[in-house]
Amino acid sequence: MQTRLNGAPRVRPRVAVLAAVAVIVAAMPAVGLAQSRVGVTVNAGTQATSTAFTTRSTLTLHREDGDLRADYGVDAGAFIDLGASVRLWRQVGLGVGVSRFQTTGGAGVTAGLPHPFHLEQFRAVDGSAAATRQETAVHVQLRVGATVGPRLEVTLFGGPTFFDVEQTLVSDILFEETYPYDTATFSSAPTVLRSVTAVGFHTGVDLATYLTPTVGVGALVRFSRAMVDLARPDGGGMLAVETGGLHVGGGLRLRF
């Protein structure tokens, strides 16, 4: 938890939204099903959570092993989402949603470079590299809906999520050095793109209100999560990385 200078706790906005939704669902009375069988949702919003991870690899230079470290931050970013659902029985239905999230953040790069003339005399260099995370997720969901009041439809959903994740990883470091080579300066950090699929889960709530019998607007709150294994850039095994997060957005609602 972050704290202010005066010591009062600070509630982060996304946490506040989630709490508000929970209050709404809890207060929701049991109502009849919507009469439409098929619904379509189009959303845009933000993946409100951020994650971080670190890669460490061995850098062999001048016949000696040094180390290369990259600290990645997957910051919050925009997502788009397209979904469709069908009511199967009473308030219960099935749905599928496809979301896409992309963010370009920085990777902090630090390295201990072996000296060309001396053993165990490492030169520290640091810099940054652009690192992109792209997540395409297919959410297969069981949906349970309810109507609250005359206009509001509330749908709870959850199920498996199939992630396709692309992540840029720092694979090397380029630097400049001049005699006597006691120091080096960072030039750039080459990267590689890793792509991997994984299965996780999601759960969430959709709120919709219809302006016409078939067209409405709504809000989406969804949390998804999976662990994906990325191949390390140095070939040294796999790297487990979290994917998914909290999506908060809204958009168009259609029902037929």
Place this chain on the structure above:
Amino acid sequence: MHRRTAAALGSLLLVLLCPASVPAQRALIAPQPGLGRLTVAAATPAELRSWDGTIDQFVQRGELVMRSMREDPVLAGHRHETFIQSYWGIPVYGGSLVRQTAGGVTVSVIGTLLTGITINPTPALSAARVAAILGEVTGASLVATSAPHLTVFRLFDGTDRLTYRATLTDMRTYFVDADTGEVVWSTAAVVTQRAVGLGTGAVGDRKKISATQAAGTFRSYDQLRPAPIRTYDTRGLLDVVGRILFSGDVFDSDFPTDADNTWTDPHVVDAHVHTGWAVDYVYKQHAWNGVDNRNSAITTLVDSSPFTEYNAFFAPPPFGPGEVGVFAYGRTDDGVPITALDVVAHEFMHGVTSAALRHRTGGEYEDQFELGPPGPTTVTFEGRTLACATATLTGTDEADEPQEFPFLCDAEGRFVRGANHAGAVNEALSDIIGTGAEFFFHPRGTGPLRADYQSGEDILGFGPIRALDVPHAFTIRARPSPIPYPDHWARSFQYLVVITAGTPDAPRAFAFAPVVLIGRDAFLMRSADDGGVHINMTILGHAFYLAVEGGTNATSGLRVQGVGGAHRAQIEQAFFRGMTVLMPNAPSMPVAALTVYQAAVDLFGVTSAAAQAIAQAMVAVGLLEAA
């Protein structure tokens, strides 16, 4: 009996020290050796102005020739002019001056002039004829492009000779009378690091080696440093040694190679790597680039032939293929390479000294055969009393034929003595820089790969061969008993002189005898060490130690307040600047002491701890006296 007295030498050595900008400089003088040869003028601006005028007159008359005028490598606005003494256009061996100015004002004048030269400057013999004579006498030949050239040379008896100077493949430099063709003097053309002793060392330390990949393998060719380093292996073949040294021809096949760049020959590894470290040390500590401050390519030999057994040496140009000479490293008869860091840095500094003096003066750093105070008329040796007039030394001549050599006596029948103090200065600076490099790369301590004030201690079966902290703790083999290394100017080895050509009444050529006196007792050593260059060096080296660490000189009892190990670099820099920027090319040891002190004043100020420590140290070892 015709005996010229050594005191009749008309040489004048002058040292003027007056930093006009620092009038509070401590007045120091060099001690008089008793023969009136050394004069140190008072350090006043007026006297310096006077010498400015004198130098200008000498230049106009052609008696001094300016060989270089260089900006100071460290101090902005400082300039150094180096003059070589000339006689009818012929260089005078040992005569040179270095004038330092700051903002156009003379700060110091240091050097040596030989006066009273009156010889005929026209040679009777041609250079080609002298080359032929040398070949007949020595069996050696001229090195590469080294042609005999005229030089005025002053002998021990005070006479001047017009000589041809030439360096031969036996690695000696000869001075041949240009009228008679007689060899009047010879000296080693290489500066060596050698001794026989016992000690500990020879460690199996891992280190990086900068190599070059070529033709599917790796060569000991360092191209990472601005000054490329090529280390060749003669594979113990004398003809390869000769080819590289004397003709300068090297082939790719002379490179030692390694298939996987994991080198296992410690001879190659240590010679190559430590040469690189020496390059790094002079660059980082002294802002000096490579051997010659121009990053010229460096040639290093590892050799397992008898030529370099128990030896390492630096051979200046014209030896070798490059611009800066050749560094060669042998091994003990047990196969232990003579390539410890302090030894390699020692030889490297010889290269630096040679290049610095060559570029400033147009000539090599030169030995100076300085006369010491005369000895007694009789001495004792192993219970026998020997008179100078009748004693002889049994030795061999240039043709290795046994011969009896009479001793040179002065007009009073006293043994004439002398030493090669310039050579000792050269060796001392190399030991100091070798020690500095060791402290730069190794942690302080005792044992292998630890920095200390001993030399060659990491070479099993070779060192330590001497020490700068306690010189007298090490001895030189001699009959009837070993003699400790000197730690004070008063204990410097003064060698008796023998006549190698001519008669006692009319001597024509001379050499140092491997005999020194302690009181009236004579001690016979294995060699004269070219006038004690590897022995008297410990006097100046001990001053370096005292200036850094402080302490009391065992002979004088004088205490020195050193700067402490944390400020070691300042003392090293003063010595390095003294040699590379200010030193004339044939200094006596007191002149060298003054030069180093002047360097400390230039760099750190007259009131600095470094300048004061050096002044105290030079006084403590007897090289300087308080005015």
